[in-house]
Amino acid sequence: MADSVDSSLSRKLKDTTAGFVGGAVQVLIGQPFDLVKVRLQTGQFRTPIEAFRKTLAAEGPLAFYKGTASPLIGVGVCVSVQFYAFHDARxxxxxxxxxxSLSLPQFYLAGAVAGVANSPIAGPVEQLRILLQTQRYDAKLYDGPTDAIRKIYSAQGLPGIFRGQTVTLLREAQAYGLWFLTFEYLMQSIQNLRGVKRHDIPAWQVAGCGALAGEVLWLGSYPLDVIKSKVQSDGFGKDAVYKGAIDAARKTFNTAGLSGFWKGLIPTLLRATPCSAGTFMSVELTMRLLG
Structure with missing residues (x-):
């Protein structure tokens, strides 16, 4: 029990450092998948193959890493906040x-706390990434994340930077509640079945638990993510299509039915497997290395 409730500063710094490493790994693995997902969600292409083929033909292979600079730092910070908040709540x-150990509902609540804590960072970071990913090479509005922040803030102020924040918070709470719950449940099941300590679970099994957790995260929160992407990729002022998240949800249902809330799911799930596996494995191995 004493180890479980270690609240020292060094323990918290280790949680934060491991989370940052996991976040950086997550971005480098998942950015190409994420670009395809966002372009499908926002209606630029009909299928993942079409999105991949036409993006590659028109913009080249580096297009799949558009908008990587802000999430590489931002997601690293986000994931470090997630793991810090999760372990603090635990x-x-x-x-x-x-x-x-926590009960399953407590694991979900601790994960939801992590998502809520992360949402003020995730909202602006994801909006910048989405705006950069969805702009076409022949109709470029922003030269990069710094230029996007400057132009958005100049025209819209802080509300423009934090656009879609309510639906982001809801998505984060649900997604990370399920993510941490699933991973911890699977890790505990391995410990109980094999009679081993957590640090004795091999890396490939940690990665497997992380991969399954990533699938559950998206299956349980994807409709909220679709709405968030529509709001955050929308135009500003007179160019806006949606009045907010509720209006985006209503118009999505009216035009595409329930299937509209699941557009882009396949590349998202394909991305989630290696990304979530890499995140949890790198976090777990970093924490073992740090002690």
Whole structure:
């Protein structure tokens, strides 16, 4: 129990550092998949193959890493905040029980806390990434994340930077509640079945738990992500198509039905497997290395 509720500064720094490493790995693995997903969600292409083929033909292979600079730092910070907040919430729950581990609802709540804590960073970072990913090479509005921030802030102020923040918060809470719950449940199941300690679970099994957690994350939160992408890729002012998240959801349903909320799911799930596996494996191995 003493190790489970270690609240020292060094422990928190290790949680944060491991999360940053995991976030950087996540971006480098997942950025090409993410670009395809966003372009499908926002209606630029009909299928993942069409999105891949036409993007490659028109913009070249480096197009799949458009907008990587801001998420490489931003997602690293996001994931470090997620893991810090998750472990802090876990320690909070453990300090108020006589258990050695959280219950499943507590794991979900701790993950949701991580998502909420992360949402003020994730909202602006994801909007910048989406705006850069969805602009076409022949109709370029922004020269990069710095230029995008300057132009958005100049025209719209802080509300423009934090556009879509409510739906982002809801997406983050649900997604990361499910993500951490699934991963911790699977890791505990391996420990119980094999009678081993957590640090003895081999890296490939950690990666497998992370891969499955990534699938559950998106299956449980994807409609919210579609709405968020529509709001954050929308025009500003007179060019806006949607009045907000509720209007985006209503118009999506009216034009595409329920299937409209699942557009781009396949490349997202394909991306989630290696990204989530890489994130959890790199976080777990970094934490073992740091002690």
């Amino acid at each position: 320690r909070f729950f453990l300090s108020r029980t006589n258990r050695d």
